[in-house]
Amino acid sequence: MNNFFIKKFFYGDIPEEKGGGSDYQTKHDSTSWPLWEVFIRSKQGLDHKHAGSLHAADAQMAIENARDVYTRRMEGVSIWVVESKYITASNPEEAGELYEPAADKIYRHPTFYQLPDEVNHM
Amino acid sequence: MPVQNFEELFQQKIDNEIKIEPKDWMPDAYRKTNIRQISQHAHSEIVGMLPEGNWISRAPSLKRKAILIAKVQDEAGHGLYLYSAAETLGMSRDEMINDLHSGKAKYSSIFNYPSLTWADMGAIGWLVDGAAILNQVMLCRTSYGPYARAMVRICKEESFHQRQGFETLLVLSRGTEEQKAMCQDAINRWWWPSLMMFGPRDSESTNSDQSMKWKIKRKTNDELRQNFIDMIAEQIKVLGMTLPDPALKWNEERKHYDFGEIDWNEFWNVVKGNGPCNKQRINARRKAHEDGQWVREAAMAYAEKKQSKTKAA
Amino acid sequence: MKSNLIDYTLHLADTALILSQRNSEWCGHGPILEQDIAITNISLDLLGQARNFYQYAATLTGGEATEDSLAYLRTEREFKNLLLVEQENGDWGQTILRQYLFSQFQYLMFEKLQQCSDEQLAAIASKSIKETAYHLRWSSEWVCRLGDGTKESHERMLLAIEELWRYTGEMFESAVYETIINVASLKEDWMQRVSAVFSEATLPVPENVFMQTGGKKGIHTELLGFMLTELQYVQRTYPGAEW
Numbered sequence: 001m002n003n004f005f006i007k008k009f010f011y012g013d014i015p016e017e018k019g020g021g022s023d024y025q026t027k028h029d030s031t032s033w034p035l036w037e038v039f040i041r042s043k044q045g046l047d048h049k050h051a052g053s054l055h056a057a058d059a060q061m062a063i064e065n066a067r068d069v070y071t072r073r074m075e076g077v078s079i080w081v082v083e084s085k086y087i088t089a090s091n092p093e094e095a096g097e098l099y100e101p102a103a104d105k106i107y108r109h110p111t112f113y114q115l116p117d118e119v120n121h122m
Numbered sequence: 123m124p125v126q127n128f129e130e131l132f133q134q135k136i137d138n139e140i141k142i143e144p145k146d147w148m149p150d151a152y153r154k155t156n157i158r159q160i161s162q163h164a165h166s167e168i169v170g171m172l173p174e175g176n177w178i179s180r181a182p183s184l185k186r187k188a189i190l191i192a193k194v195q196d197e198a199g200h201g202l203y204l205y206s207a208a209e210t211l212g213m214s215r216d217e218m219i220n221d222l223h224s225g226k227a228k229y230s231s232i233f234n235y236p237s238l239t240w241a242d243m244g245a246i247g248w249l250v251d252g253a254a255i256l257n258q259v260m261l262c263r264t265s266y267g268p269y270a271r272a273m274v275r276i277c278k279e280e281s282f283h284q285r286q287g288f289e290t291l292l293v294l295s296r297g298t299e300e301q302k303a304m305c306q307d308a309i310n311r312w313w314w315p316s317l318m319m320f321g322p323r324d325s326e327s328t329n330s331d332q333s334m335k336w337k338i339k340r341k342t343n344d345e346l347r348q349n350f351i352d353m354i355a356e357q358i359k360v361l362g363m364t365l366p367d368p369a370l371k372w373n374e375e376r377k378h379y380d381f382g383e384i385d386w387n388e389f390w391n392v393v394k395g396n397g398p399c400n401k402q403r404i405n406a407r408r409k410a411h412e413d414g415q416w417v418r419e420a421a422m423a424y425a426e427k428k429q430s431k432t433k434a435a
Numbered sequence: 436m437k438s439n440l441i442d443y444t445l446h447l448a449d450t451a452l453i454l455s456q457r458n459s460e461w462c463g464h465g466p467i468l469e470q471d472i473a474i475t476n477i478s479l480d481l482l483g484q485a486r487n488f489y490q491y492a493a494t495l496t497g498g499e500a501t502e503d504s505l506a507y508l509r510t511e512r513e514f515k516n517l518l519l520v521e522q523e524n525g526d527w528g529q530t531i532l533r534q535y536l537f538s539q540f541q542y543l544m545f546e547k548l549q550q551c552s553d554e555q556l557a558a559i560a561s562k563s564i565k566e567t568a569y570h571l572r573w574s575s576e577w578v579c580r581l582g583d584g585t586k587e588s589h590e591r592m593l594l595a596i597e598e599l600w601r602y603t604g605e606m607f608e609s610a611v612y613e614t615i616i617n618v619a620s621l622k623e624d625w626m627q628r629v630s631a632v633f634s635e636a637t638l639p640v641p642e643n644v645f646m647q648t649g650g651k652k653g654i655h656t657e658l659l660g661f662m663l664t665e666l667q668y669v670q671r672t673y674p675g676a677e678w
Contacts, residue, residue: 031422031423032215032216052202052206053209054206057580065469065470068473068476072199089145092143092146092147171462182676183678184486191459191482194463194475195479205468293678297677301673410463410464410466413464413526416526417470423588424579424584
């Protein structure tokens with residue numbers, strides 16, 4: 001299982017061993033721009049939603065890049081950016097303890113309560 | 123949990139159409155395959171800017187110029203979405219770009235063919251983007267979440283690319299004799315390379331079903347290629363042009379078009395770097411990156427200065 | 436009177452088109468993907484502005500004139516763009532500086548133009564000024580980054596200033612046909628704003644530089660002929676064809 005490699009290729013997927021190549025090395029980029037996560041409010045009244053990420057040297061530039069990259073087709077009215085390194089993500093392995101306890105608390109949902117038809121729109 | 127169980131759980135998720143997300147456990151080979159495929163896809167977008175970018179300055183009308191600029195810029199955007207998706211798997215964009223420049227990473231061979239006349243802008247849009255879209259529509263349902271999301275966005279944006287390509291050719295096909303000849307010539311040159319974009323025949327591939335099993339890919343090369351041929355063989359009638367394949371013929375029994383043999387020798391030659399423009403394309407990318415080094419450094423230095431100033435204040 | 440208006444509109448159109456053409460040369464070759472997209476965006480904005488001006492000029496000209504006949508079938512001596520915008524891209528610093536010097540001017544010019552007596556020009560100006568405000572913001576930030584970035588970037592900006600400053604005087608010299616707004620009156624404001632940005636960027640404002648002029652009258656640098664050769668090639672090779 002661990003030793004196989006994929007011999008089939010797709011658009012944009014050509015296996016390395018058949019591709020030739022050279023020993024060219026670019027200069028190491030010691031000052032590469034940090035990664036930022038972009039959140040876009042698509043219209044007034046809606047939440048900001050994660051749109052993607054990009055590289056920028058500073059926050060100002062990140063906002064402008066986000067505008068150029070993620071709102072070319074009028075997809076947004078407001079942009080948030082945050083450097084990716086400041087995002088803490090929950091761990092998928094902890095999904096059980098984090099989210100499953102909510103599953104049996106059905107009394108948190110309105111459908112749990114049976115009411116007479118007269119108060120139907122509560 | 124032993125690795126074996128992780129793998130079983132992983133496969134269960136895939137089988138149940140649950141997307142894999144960046145922090146989820148995944149087999150090494152799944153990660154590597156995705157990095158390779160997504161980054162090569164990104165490189166294809168970026169290198170793909172060159173043959174078309176080449177005609178921006180010469181576009182024959184202001185409207186065509188605007189469309190072409192917008193389209194090539196979209197490709198830059200798509201490259202960016204894809205690099206971002208690949209970065210979620212733990213490889214930095216710098217590393218990916220390094221691999222492209224060193225020749226280690228590949229990009230779609232189609233972009234190693236030259237764009238010689240204005241009609242090539244139409245042929246690239248219609249045939250090359252047309253072939254790409256078939257793949258990309260399939261990839262909208264790929265199992266890796268960030269890749270699938272990037273593809274959804276890309277497909278939405280690309281829908282105008284193929285249409286504008288066809289429309290460009292349509293105008294030529296109804297134009298002067300010179301324009302008609304230009305149109306036919308471009309179709310002749312781009313037809314076979316665009317068929318090669320789908321990769322070798324299924325029968326050439328061993329161990330082929332792993333990425334199908336992982337739902338990275340959901341249709342085989344031959345299936346997609348056949349879809350493409352069936353689509354184009356009909357559309358070309360509207361143009362009143364022909365495809366350069368004498369064997370192309372509707373097969374009533376298969377309900378598909380039969381077609382002639384692809385020159386696989388040429389395919390491998392181009393993959394290995396002997397295409398007409400391999401060298402120019404990579405040199406252009408390297409030059410852009412190297413010429414940009416001082417710019418990237420300056421912006422970083424400035425950002426750091428600014429930051430230490432605000433801290434001091 | 437009408438010919439003045441046509442010439443002036445063509446001057447605005449040519450300037451936007453030629454700068455768009457120059458910026459679009461970066462497409463696919465930018466210093467980083469994000470900035471490739473940014474400069475291409477500006478190129479597209481300028482092309483849009485050029486088309487609006489050409490379409491208006493075509494209406495004024497009447498007859499067979501179209502935006503394309505005006506852009507593709509006029510010669511070097513008929514083009515009226517500013518010398519500044521036809522200058523070569525050079526490195527990223529030179530491109531940035533060219534954009535900044537021009538956008539700073541274009542912004543002030545559009546402010547006046549959107550209040551001018553010609554309704555059509557005023558309308559184009561008020562639509563375009565939002566784009567220009569963004570170009571100005573983007574390019575001035577880059578001037579600061581490069582001017583106050585590294586030693587190398589600072590030196591490159593000094594070279595860019597030396598290369599381009601001599602083409603800035605022309606912006607404020609009225610051509611015969613330039614009767615709609617008084618460009619000379621924009622100079623002081625422009626100078627003040629440029630000085631502020633340069634000072635933030637730790638760059639010196641040159642003094643006593645001899646100014647090159649002529650673009651507005653159709654006397655260009657040698658560069659424009661090559662640009663038009665490329666720009667007009669298809670139209671010239673296949674006269675009368677539709678694209």
